[in-house]
Amino acid sequence: MRAARFVSTVALSMCMAATVAGCADGADRKDAGESRRVPRSATAQDDLLRGAESALVRRCLTGRKVAPPTPPADDGDATGAGTGSRAGTGSGRGSRAAQHPQSAPQRQFPYGIDDPAWAAEHGFGSAAGTGRPARGGGTGDARRTQRAGSAPRGQQSGKKAVAEQRRLSDALFGTGRRELSTRTATGYVVRANSDGCLAEAQRDLYGDQARWFRTEVAVNNLEAAAHQRVTRDPAYRAALARWARCIAPVREVEDPGELRSAWQRRARDLGPREATGLQRRYAVAEARCVRSTDLARTGARLEKRHAAEVRAEFAEEIADHRRMRERGLRVAVRAGF
Template sequence: MVRAARFVSTVALSMCVAATVAGCADGAGRDDAGETRSVPRSARAQDDLLKSAESALVRRCLTERKITPPPAPRPAANGTGQVGTAQDGGSPPQRRFPYGIDDPAWAAEHGFGSAAGTGAEARPTQQARQAPPQERRPGKKAMAAQRRLSDALFGTGRRELSTRTATGYVVRANSDGCLAEAQRELYGDQARWFRTEVAVNNLEAATHQRVIRDPAYRTALARWSRCIAPVQKAGDPGELRSAWQRRASDLEPRDATSLQQRYAVAEARCVRSTALARTGTELEKRHAADVREAYAGQIADHRRMRERGLRIAVLQGL
């Protein structure tokens, strides 16, 4: 579930920002040291700027409401902001395998590892983190503080905003918290931003959904299922992972790891021999174009609001 923020009147500031943006089409501004700043060119740098600007505005809003903002995340030593990479002895490197692992050597080394995508239809999940017995549960005071922070950040009461994703799931949000206030300041219309952001963020999932429902993919998947059957009966790679998890729960860690590698290698060999991944990738190109055409209007709206947010972030030095 997505939650969002309460309307806090910022008419004077919005008018000022709009006038400034209108008078500075290239989005150039100056930082605190007086150095000229401009909108970055790369998509990744633009994403980072918008995240930074949104975070700065949220923290400002929380401070104004006398709520202590949460600690800012510490960047990793490698500068990626990610923790636990293969280089520092953490989890294995993540690879995208949306239509099943197709690299037997990788599977032999990492098992299922951090392979993103299983070839099965993605569905929203709710994951509840259970604290180990030795962890002390937060006291009432700490829980009350967490609740105040959550309410100030995401809003309270009925979720006024609602939209349906391209994959058919309904996402709702509030419009009465600091997150929504920051989005209004950056993008102008928080409700419209919410709808287009949800739509654009789910285009890849919508494309994947169309691929795995395509008759050509279903034919390749049936071949894969017959290929994997001598090792483990499974309708798709997602079912193979589930079967491993069920069996691994009764095994010693070393045996569970060995079984995982065996299943992962079998998956990869069958994906290779049945051309499952290649079929999915080829279908993806066609379906992605169809999905983007169907959502062209929302994609254009999203791009325009991003451009507005980037200009404001630069002009305000966020």
């Protein structure tokens, strides 16, 4: 699950196309851009690149006489509660109410919840990460992944709307055979076109769109690769087996992700209060067993080692990605985005 989540970040830049309607193209700000400097913080740099790419995509769509998509509406139900509660997204009376705790802060628990007090208050809440082994393999088509998400809300029916959506998708992501293909460290194959407006914007910013695609895929999946290696490490597997024995009196499951799935199945037949109570009971049991078996500590310790190994293996891609990113920042500043 976590691998899939990080593979999906390959297409994050494509999500920008869904919000380009609110971006200016920067054409009338070039003079101001000459006196600006590349921002220092990573967050500001990310914002600059996102804005520049979105503006370039909008300019390209306008040139192709294609109306940009409208920004997606803010929908609280669509945001979910993080990976930790994805098991609760099924239908049923109890699951919907229990899976969106309004006050639960976002927490990262990549190897299972290890805070019993937090679990007692929030259940699975917004706990990101399930401790379930990441699974490599499979294929990913960045265009197909994003096509549904780029459609303007309320325009999902009717032949005309379908035709407009197809035209927009073709303009954004390109057509025909996916010329670009690369395999992530977790085993996923990701493909994309090189003739859409997104590809054109990336060429303008980074110089070589094919190389940017390959390095972006690699860099965005480094953390997933390290996590996958942890979950396959014998030391982690031994700790996970201890955790499963510890949790068995409450529920016989193999890992924290499976515990969430078990809660989902039971919550479908429960009212909101009962579903919430069961969720908290399971979450507290998970946390206590994670603590007593050192599951989270083992995962964190192993992740440091595996992350260093992954970064060493992909050092060339990381350096190449950094160089192209720096080029993109300079281009964005000079253009006044």
